[in-house]
Amino acid sequence: MTERGAPKELWTMSIKAILLSYVVIQSYVSVGSISPWYMLYILLYLCLNISIHITKKGSVTTIVLLLSMLVTAMSSSYIQPLLLLLLPLNIYELFTIYLRKRGIILFLMMVPLLLLSQEFQAILVTYGLVAMLSFLYYLLLNTYINKNADLKEDIEKRNEHIQQLTKSLNENKEYIRQSDYTIKLEERNRLSQEIHDKIGHSMTGALIQMEASKRLFTSDPNKSAELLQNAINISKDGIESIRLVLKNMKPPKEQLGMNRMKLFVDEFSAKHTFRTSLTHEGNVDIITPIQWKVIQENTKEALTNAMKYSNATFVSIHIEVLRSLIKVDVSDNGKGEQKVIKGLGLIGMEERAASVSGTIIVDGSRGFSVTTLIPHG
Known part of the structure; x- marks a missing residue:
C-alpha cells in the first residue's frame, strides 16, 4: 500500500459508509421496514466494496x-430505487483506472440520469446531486493527497540535502582539524630545525672550546684564557639566537587582538547573509587583553542586533585608537530606529564598557550604529 493509496482508501471507505447509511435510513423511513433481500444486497455491497481495497490488480478491481x-x-x-444513489461512487472508481480527463468521468457519472425510467423520477434530482458531490469529493481528495505527498517528498529531499550539507560540514571540520594538526607539526619541525641549526651548533662549539681550555689550563694559561673567552662569546651568540627565535615565535599583541577580531567577523559573515567590513587605525598595540575582550563582546552583541532587527545588508566595524580613547564603531545600513529603547543587549554592552571605565553611544538616525568608547593611557 503506497503512501498516497493508504489515506485515499480510508477516505473512500468513509464516504461510502456515510452514503450507505443515508440510503439505508431513507429506505427505512420511506418503507417502514427492511426486507431480507435488502439486507442481502447490503451485505453483497459491503463485501464487494471492501474487496476492492484488498485486491491490488487492476483487472480484478475492474471486475x-x-x-x-x-x-x-x-x-x-x-428492491429499492434509493440504492441507485450508491452507483456514482463505483462509476468514478472504475473509470479513474482508465481515464485521466475528469470531465469525461463526470459525464459518465451523469449518464444514468438519461436512462432512468418513470419509477426513478422521484430520485432524479437527488441522484444528480449525489453524483456531483461525489465527483467534487474525489476531486478535492485527490488534490489534497497529491499535495500532501508532494510536500512529504519535498521534505524528504530537503532532509536529504541537510544530511549532505551536514556530512560536508563534518568533512570540512575534519579537514580543518587535520590541517591545523599538520600546521602545528610543521611549525614544531621548523622550530626544532632552527634551534638545531642556530643554537645547537653554537652550544657544541662553546663546549668544545671550554673542553680545550680545561686541558690547557695548567700548561698554557694564555691559550686557555683565549679559548674560554671564545666559549663565552659563542655562548652569548647562542643566547641571542635563542632570544631572537623566541621573539619571532611570539606574535605582537596587536596581531593577537586583530586576528581574533578578524576570525570572529569572518565566521559571523559566513553564517549570515549580510556583508561585513573590519578596519582599524592608530596604535592598536596599546589595547590591553581585557579591553579586547570588551570590544569583541560588544561587537558580537551589535552584530547580533543588526541581524535580528535592522534588515541590513552591510555592517562595518571600525576600531580607532585616539590620543586618550579607543573608539569602536559598529554601524549598519538597515532601517534604523528614531527612538532607541534599551533592551538587555544594550544594557549588557553598557555594563561591559563601564567595567573598563568606558561608555557606549547609540544612534538610529541613519541605519543603526553602536559606538564603544574606552579610555586608555
Missing part, C-alpha cells in the same frame, strides 16, 4: 467494480 455496479443497478430496480 469487482462491475459486479458492484450490476448488483446496485438490479437491486435499485427490484
